[in-house]
Amino acid sequence: MISWRLRRTMVDKVTFAAVAIASIALLFVGAHVILVALVEGLPVMAEKGLRLFIESPGLPGGGIGGFGPTLIGTIVMVLTASLAGAAIGVPTGILMNEYSSWWLSKIAREALQLIAEIPSIVVGLVVFVLVVLPMGRPSALAGALSLCITALPYIAAQTRESLAAIPMSYREAAFSLGLPKWKTVLRIIVPMNLRGIATAVLLGTMRALGETAPVLFTAGAAFHAFYGLDRPSSTLSLLIFFFAQTPYENWKRLAWAAVLQLIVLSMVLAFAVRKLSGEVKL
């Protein structure tokens, strides 16, 4: 009897220790990333202040400058990608959940699965061949398109999930009003789930913000000014990728400031997502 009790206590302790170690390791990785970004990025931010968000990068080996044009490029591309992604992804998600037996819905599901499985660098290459080559130059638009393609499966799948999570009882109430199906879906089911859909779009935005590979061949590398939608541009992730590789101390420091900025932006979005999805009361 005692040995059995001892065994149980032992197993309990070992399991607890394993879980605790795993959690602490994970916490350590996360904390390390943020800490390094803070240690390297904060001095730059303190030194440059708001000018960091306005100026363009300094000359190699010169001053730090800022990532103003790149910030504009990032916002323009990520916003365009999110809006376009929402315009296609949300209706697709609605289609997949509410008309799941329809052939078009099945095709959409397969197509999205396929897109989600394609490595994002390949998405960049496809857009390079289809848009950048015919236009003769990379552009903010081409970058937004690649980001949109990468975010699309997330937006659609998340929209679908959130609709599927509506309890049957509310769904039945909606359909018992004797309205045509499309009206029931668009005027009752979807409005009931606006928060879920907003969350889906924000998740897509987060995804677009963090991606580097899709914009590598498509957005260009114009860090010194924002020239317009159809001209080369850049994103924060691209700036980090290019500037961190250079031997110039001032550019490396600018890259660190961009890292910190990217983390802050992602965290703001993540917070918004949590706030929104947490408040869905059904």
Place this chain on the structure above:
Amino acid sequence: MDVTVKIRNLSVWYGQQKALETVSITVPKGSVYAILGPSGCGKSTLLRTVNKLILLRDGAKVEGNVEVFGVDVYNSNSLSDEVLAKVGMVFQTPNPFPHLSIYDNVAIGPKLRGQAKGKELDKLVRWALEKSGLWDEVKDRLSRPASELSGGQQQRLCIARALAIKPSLLLMDEPTANLDPLNAAKIEELIKELSGEITIMLVTHDADQARRLASSGALLFLGKVVCEGPIDSIINGSYCDLLQNLVSEHLTTQTSKTKSKEIKKRG
């Protein structure tokens, strides 16, 4: 006799599982028709075939004829929309739309259908809320979320929502099952009042409630209609005895079936 709903040889499957088997019932116009039976016998399923809500369930398959106001709702899609616009429903658990106010919960049906707007819509909402006995309790907070109401109030709000579309047929799936006796009595009173004007199909497992409210009905057991007719002919004597008889009969046939199978196996 005018007929509101005529169901013939209706069978319903959920995937492989048969929920209803060759059910035939006739619901006369302008009365309360009770669908009785123990839990899990297919009462709610039967009610949901009338307004096609059954099709929301995954893998549900319907076979047979369901005629509502003379239209076969599963075989004439163009007409069925028109017919089902005259069918309202109230559920076992109060389910007001959580994203809408008290007013909008009632107004949404007629508004989306274009039945009324502006002042007329206000009047309609007030009429429905008065009818369901909720008006005095909510008239000062119509724009508050419906979720602030108590369970009994929510259920009466759901009745108002169903009445606002001016139904000729009202489906009620155990509307008092989750309520305290006082609220249940209020709703029974309302059903009595409505029964003169519209047809009501009432699912219940409460025989006394059926006797109080309905004039005719059907008794279901294991997905089949055991008997149909005037309510007294269905529940003569003790309902409990009746169910007990049904269950014991079912058990005997089950055992004799397994026995005969065993005998076959041995043979």
